[in-house]
Amino acid sequence: MNSRVLQVFDELLRSPRAVAERSRAGGDLRPLFIASLSALVLGAGVFGATLATSRGGIQLFYSGVKLPLSMVATMSLVVPAFHAIAAGLGRPLSFSGTIGLTLAAAGRGALVLVALSPLIWLSFDRGLAYHPGVLLATACYALAGLAALDLVLRAVGFDVRGVAIVGLFSGVLLVTGGQTAWMLRPFLGRPSAASVPFFRHRESSFLDALQQSSLSSVGVYKAARGLSDAQRGAMPSQPSPRLETSDEPR
Amino acid sequence: MNAVVDVNSADFDLQRSFAMQQSFATIAAEPSLGARLTSPETHGFTRELARLGAGLGLAALYGLALGARTGGMALVQHALGASAGLAAVGVLGIPALFVLLALVNAPVSPSAMLSAGARALASAGFVLAGLAPSAALLAVTIESPNAAAFVTRSGLILAGGIGLLQLTSAVRDMLKELPWAPRWKCNALLLGFSVFAIMLAARVWYNLPILKGAA
Numbered sequence A: 001m002n003s004r005v006l007q008v009f010d011e012l013l014r015s016p017r018a019v020a021e022r023s024r025a026g027g028d029l030r031p032l033f034i035a036s037l038s039a040l041v042l043g044a045g046v047f048g049a050t051l052a053t054s055r056g057g058i059q060l061f062y063s064g065v066k067l068p069l070s071m072v073a074t075m076s077l078v079v080p081a082f083h084a085i086a087a088g089l090g091r092p093l094s095f096s097g098t099i100g101l102t103l104a105a106a107g108r109g110a111l112v113l114v115a116l117s118p119l120i121w122l123s124f125d126r127g128l129a130y131h132p133g134v135l136l137a138t139a140c141y142a143l144a145g146l147a148a149l150d151l152v153l154r155a156v157g158f159d160v161r162g163v164a165i166v167g168l169f170s171g172v173l174l175v176t177g178g179q180t181a182w183m184l185r186p187f188l189g190r191p192s193a194a195s196v197p198f199f200r201h202r203e204s205s206f207l208d209a210l211q212q213s214s215l216s217s218v219g220v221y222k223a224a225r226g227l228s229d230a231q232r233g234a235m236p237s238q239p240s241p242r243l244e245t246s247d248e249p250r
Numbered sequence B: 001m002n003a004v005v006d007v008n009s010a011d012f013d014l015q016r017s018f019a020m021q022q023s024f025a026t027i028a029a030e031p032s033l034g035a036r037l038t039s040p041e042t043h044g045f046t047r048e049l050a051r052l053g054a055g056l057g058l059a060a061l062y063g064l065a066l067g068a069r070t071g072g073m074a075l076v077q078h079a080l081g082a083s084a085g086l087a088a089v090g091v092l093g094i095p096a097l098f099v100l101l102a103l104v105n106a107p108v109s110p111s112a113m114l115s116a117g118a119r120a121l122a123s124a125g126f127v128l129a130g131l132a133p134s135a136a137l138l139a140v141t142i143e144s145p146n147a148a149a150f151v152t153r154s155g156l157i158l159a160g161g162i163g164l165l166q167l168t169s170a171v172r173d174m175l176k177e178l179p180w181a182p183r184w185k186c187n188a189l190l191l192g193f194s195v196f197a198i199m200l201a202a203r204v205w206y207n208l209p210i211l212k213g214a215a
Helices: A002-014 A016-025 A030-054 A058-088 A095-125 A130-156 A160-184 A206-217 A229-234 B002-006 B012-029 B033-038 B045-067 B073-103 B110-141 B145-174 B180-205
Strands: none
Touching: A002 A016, A002 A030, A002 A095, A016 A030, A016 A095, A016 A130, A030 A058, A030 A095, A030 A130, A058 A095, A058 A160, A058 B033, A058 B110, A058 B145, A095 A130, A130 A160, A160 A206, A160 B110, A160 B145, A206 B145, B033 B045, B033 B110, B045 B073, B045 B110, B045 B145, B073 B110, B073 B145, B073 B180, B110 B145, B145 B180
């Protein structure tokens, strides 16, 4: 069993097509499950801890635990959606095959994150600021996501239908994964923050933050929520400095 | 399998497509629930009704997930509402489409139409059920009513779109042998039906409290 797990580990990187075929064909998928889950937990853990080097201290441990937790939770939630979308668009897979394929894709993505971890660490070590650091981390996630979706695309087929399945699944994955990660933030932690919380209090949502960031990028700033009416009344009528939550740790 | 995978020659695509057909054939031998519900095969009246009922039941799971935002009676309201949108298209839209197609002498039979409708509604219901776990997380954790409504609407559009695609593909398959002119008429009717089905489902689904901004 151990040798098969190691073989699958190697295949995740070198032969995504073989992994895709194995998931689709069904049969004994235990080595695939074990190898993919190990890659997912280890890879996301290493990347999470590396992100936290910008803050250091206990944040290293928190992020190392929370990022794998976030990815595993997201995978558990989106597997039924992937299974249903593939079946609905005429490419039905067995449910165990769908789980194997999704886990394998996530594991492959996590291994790409491991490969990018030294770059993140070096960038923070050389003094990369907080906001460019967030952008760099986002670019790493995007690269890992592409490697993962490549594996899924090989399983459902490189044609219009396959691309449609992967595109729709990506939409579900982005929203669900975004919200899960939003609930578990912060991952980086601000160097200036006095204390490091394991979770931030429930606030807004990933979609609201995305909308707010998009508006901010074109110069439209929304006032922070939670201000009382009295405070609003006391505010000057001129446009105030930014009071949005984009400054909060991510 | 690895031999097929590692081949790097001109006929690689052919071999890969053959391998895909083989594995999909294997799946067809032991079909999953999704494969059974979305299968293009026609069955008897009772089995088609069962498929239709399964689709509506599965759609209710999505409604339950949305209802978890406020809990209590909202669970039932959303469960019924999510299924009702699909049921309305099945009860009001599909028989009307059959009548209109028959008027232009399209080669459609009631049983084939029932099968196409059952498959489409089952596909939509299955997709809604698949989206239910994500919808539950999002409905419960998103604070803004607008964002919650956006997520709900996206799920319904995705599932409804897949159902409509299944139905129109099945009907277009029945029209393949028709000459150009009557086929054009049938396609125009299908387009009209699609617009009607979207408006009807939207009319019913917009009664869901979560889409009316319920916190």
